[in-house]
Amino acid sequence: MGDIGFAIGQIPPAAADVLQGRAAFTTHPKIFLGTFIHSRSLTELEYLHNAAVAVDAEGLIVAIEKDLDLSTPSLTRSAAHSLLSKLNWDDSSSSVEITSTNPSKSQFFFPGFIDTHLHASQYPNVGIFGNSTLLDWLNTYTFPLEASLQDQAKARKVYTRVIRKTLSHGTTTAAYYATIDVPSTNLLADLCLSFGQRALVGRVCMDQLGPDYYLDASPEDSLAATEATIAHCRKIDPSFGLVKPIITPRFAPACSAPLMKSLGELAAATNLPIQTHISENVNEIALVKSLFPWQEIGARDDSYAAVYDAFGLLTEKTILAHAVHLTEDEASLVAERKAKVSHCPCSNSAITSGAAKVRWLLERGIPTGLGTDMSGGYSPSVLEAARHAVLVSRHLAMPDAGGEEKDKLSVEEVLFLATRGGAEVVDMKGRVGGFEVGMEWDAQLIGLGEEEEEEEEDQGNVDVFGWENWEEKVAKWVYNGDDRNTKKVWVKGRLVHQRK
Ligand SMILES: O=c1[nH]c(=O)c2nc[nH]c2[nH]1
Numbered sequence: 001m002g003d004i005g006f007a008i009g010q011i012p013p014a015a016a017d018v019l020q021g022r023a024a025f026t027t028h029p030k031i032f033l034g035t036f037i038h039s040r041s042l043t044e045l046e047y048l049h050n051a052a053v054a055v056d057a058e059g060l061i062v063a064i065e066k067d068l069d070l071s072t073p074s075l076t077r078s079a080a081h082s083l084l085s086k087l088n089w090d091d092s093s094s095s096v097e098i099t100s101t102n103p104s105k106s107q108f109f110f111p112g113f114i115d116t117h118l119h120a121s122q123y124p125n126v127g128i129f130g131n132s133t134l135l136d137w138l139n140t141y142t143f144p145l146e147a148s149l150q151d152q153a154k155a156r157k158v159y160t161r162v163i164r165k166t167l168s169h170g171t172t173t174a175a176y177y178a179t180i181d182v183p184s185t186n187l188l189a190d191l192c193l194s195f196g197q198r199a200l201v202g203r204v205c206m207d208q209l210g211p212d213y214y215l216d217a218s219p220e221d222s223l224a225a226t227e228a229t230i231a232h233c234r235k236i237d238p239s240f241g242l243v244k245p246i247i248t249p250r251f252a253p254a255c256s257a258p259l260m261k262s263l264g265e266l267a268a269a270t271n272l273p274i275q276t277h278i279s280e281n282v283n284e285i286a287l288v289k290s291l292f293p294w295q296e297i298g299a300r301d302d303s304y305a306a307v308y309d310a311f312g313l314l315t316e317k318t319i320l321a322h323a324v325h326l327t328e329d330e331a332s333l334v335a336e337r338k339a340k341v342s343h344c345p346c347s348n349s350a351i352t353s354g355a356a357k358v359r360w361l362l363e364r365g366i367p368t369g370l371g372t373d374m375s376g377g378y379s380p381s382v383l384e385a386a387r388h389a390v391l392v393s394r395h396l397a398m399p400d401a402g403g404e405e406k407d408k409l410s411v412e413e414v415l416f417l418a419t420r421g422g423a424e425v426v427d428m429k430g431r432v433g434g435f436e437v438g439m440e441w442d443a444q445l446i447g448l449g450e451e452e453e454e455e456e457e458d459q460g461n462v463d464v465f466g467w468e469n470w471e472e473k474v475a476k477w478v479y480n481g482d483d484r485n486t487k488k489v490w491v492k493g494r495l496v497h498q499r500k
Pocket residue numbers: 119134138142250251277280347373376
């Protein structure tokens with residue numbers, strides 16, 4: 001059995017188009033066979049061996065068959081054919097692509113990762129942060145780079161690379177911050193559509209705190225610019241099937257009260273999602289308290305979360321990045337408003353913001369996903385964020401930190417956060433993040449490498465010996481895997497990355 005699979009009929013060049021950065025809106029039907037692994041719940045992965053998944057031309061999963069005999073290539077072929085005929089897909093005019101996992105290379109299909117928080121515009125700075133912390137990091141590294149992306153050629157280069165890189169790490173959905181610049185934000189939306197990555201694209205709103213050369217001129221200008229990017233997204237993807245705009249007040253300190261009020265009203269009028277930062281750093285929290293006296297803005301108390309709430313920005317469609325230092329009362333408010341949290345452990349460690357308490361958030365019923373938060377975060381990989389989440393949780397669980405055994409996150413839990421948890425955070429629960437009939441095929445083919453072969457192509461840091469069970473293989477992937485294990489990636493049924 002091969003990892004490339006085999007084709008029936010003629011395969012249209014849609015996949016090649018998407019790989020070249022040319023969009024194709026429908027694809028051809030596909031059948032996937034072999035081993036599928038996905039989260040059944042926060043704590044449980046489901047391992048489906050000898051299964052088949054059929055995906056229609058719109059990228060929807062239309063059938064899942066289990067307990068097939070796939071022990072030889074010809075049995076695999078006949079399982080595929082019998083599914084084809086059940087679906088009436090076997091007429092001569094149809095073209096169906098068939099892909100099967102290769103057991104000798106420990107291959108499996110896994111849902112695509114959902115990066116719930118990253119700054120596309122900061123990608124060139126990954127790894128560059130020295131010893132800075134949030135507020136000086138913004139001024140030293142971040143604002144100058146973001147401002148420079150007004151240069152369209154530079155923006156095209158950066159955005160092309162960040163999309164390709166994140167796709168190569170299995171990120172099928174990304175909640176992006178761009179910059180304050182409308183043309184380059186629109187370009188990011190165009191490129192996501194063109195490369196086939198599912199994305200929320202946010203034009204950054206900020207009318208205070210930034211340097212003179214990088215600020216919206218007024219709340220009115222900021223709102224108008226945001227509306228322009230919303231109109232652009234609506235034009236290029238009218239149903240928001242792949243690319244959707246997201247209202248993006250950078251964070252409270254960078255937004256005046258009139259700007260936050262108008263963005264809250266815009267969110268209510270459009271029903272669009274919102275993304276922002278919250279309680280990442282202790283100096284930032286002090287700044288929020290000094291900038292927004294709570295009685296003056298009509299907030300319910302003097303907390304950071306209450307500021308967003310006062311302006312209608314704390315809703316069930318709000319993604320709050322970081323939430324490192326939330327208080328008990330704030331967590332109650334966030335839960336009450338059904339807002340979501342993007343946990344960004346690599347960034348929280350790198351720029352020394354603190355350790356967000358994921359178990360505590362989950363116990364309070366706050367839906368949580370993972371964010372790479374480039375370039376506060378140093379890595380484009382959600383898998384890296386997942387293992388970092390595990391390690392941070394173990395620090396929190398240590399008695400010195402006042403923690404308990406239950407604070408530790410497991411491999412199963414961080415993979416849930418990277419997929420189904422993330423889907424809930426970006427308001428796509430039930431649509432992506434798992435393998436179920438009716439969900440869209442956003443998936444990655446993972447290969448851990450040949451058990452016997454010593455001289456194969458570079459298969460990365462995971463070494464499989466052949467005696468590991470599947471739980472152990474997945475753990476080895478989480479702790480040592482990288483893009484070398486991500487062989488193919490599909491979004492909405494379309495092949496969008498293939499490892500050479
Ligand atoms: O990690 C972060 N990255 C940013 O760009 C930013 N802006 C405000 N607060 C922020 N935090």
